Each structure stands twice: as structure tokens, then as C-alpha cells.
Amino acid sequence: MLKIKHVLMCCEPEILEHLFFSCDITKQLWHEMAALLGSNQVNCYEDVARLWLSNTNHAVFNMISCAFLWTMWKFRNDMHFGRVNWSGLQIIWHRLVCLLKRWSVLCPRKRLTQMDNCVTLLENKVQEAPRILLC
Numbered sequence: 080m081l082k083i084k085h086v087l088m089c090c091e092p093e094i095l096e097h098l099f100f101s102c103d104i105t106k107q108l109w110h111e112m113a114a115l116l117g118s119n120q121v122n123c124y125e126d127v128a129r130l131w132l133s134n135t136n137h138a139v140f141n142m143i144s145c146a147f148l149w150t151m152w153k154f155r156n157d158m159h160f161g162r163v164n165w166s167g168l169q170i171i172w173h174r175l176v177c178l179l180k181r182w183s184v185l186c187p188r189k190r191l192t193q194m195d196n197c198v199t200l201l202e203n204k205v206q207e208a209p210r211i212l213l214c
């Protein structure tokens with residue numbers, strides 16, 4: 080597993096599994112997303128990849144989970160290279176919503192209404208009052 084020595088959003092050593100799944104911040108985001116979208120809780124890579132195999136039934140969640148992983152990776156890089164500081168979960172929700180809006184052209188037409196509804200729900204997360212996570 081790739082190890083990166085820099086500590087970013089929390090006090091734990093950074094490895095990809097931690098960044099994408101086991102970090103308290105990431106777990107909180109997955110938890111809120113599952114509750115919001117009515118999907119199963121994501122705890123590991125297999126929980127996400129399993130649904131990629133049945134993309135027809137899970138197209139919207141698969142797009143959202145891919146966008147979320149990409150958002151986390153890009154945000155991690157922006158923090159690593161000093162382009163942004165940690166300011167709370169809202170910045171992640173905001174970036175995820177922006178990315179999903181750009182990716183909506185990739186959504187199957189028959190799933191577009193479902194995707195729009197999910198993006199609207201995620202937009203509400205951006206508006207929530209900031210919360211502080213301490214490690």
C-alpha cells in the first residue's frame with residue numbers, strides 16, 4: 080500500500096485506505112452520504128467496487144462514489160501542495176457537488192432525474208453550519 084509521510088486532514092499517517100475509507104473525516108462523509116442517498120454504508124474499497132459490477136442498477140451511486148474518491152484525492156493534493164487549508168466538511172461537499180454537476184453529461188439519460196435529486200440533497204450539505212472535527 081502506498082504510504083505518504085505527510086499528515087493532512089487528521090493526525091493519522093496517510094495511506095490511501097485511510098484517506099479514502101478509514102479516516103474519521105472520510106468515514107463521516109461516507110456515513111452522511113449513505114444516510115442522505117439511502118445507500119449502504121461504505122467502509123472499504125470492496126463496498127464501492129462491488130457496486131461497480133452492477134452498474135446498471137447503481138449507476139448514480141457509482142458516479143457519486145467515484146466523484147467522491149476523486150474529490151478526496153484532489154483535495155488531499157491541494158492540501159499537500161499548500162493550495163488550500165482544511166476548513167471543514169463543507170469544502171468537500173462543495174467540491175463533490177461541483178464535480179458531479181460537471182460529470183452529469185456522463186450520467187445515463189434515464190438516471191438523470193435521480194442524479195439531479197442526489198445532487199440537490201448533497202447541495203444541502205454544503206449549506207450546513209461548519210462542524211469541527213478534532214483528532
Ligand SMILES: [Zn+2]
Nearest residue numbers: 089091102103
Ligand atoms: Zn485521518
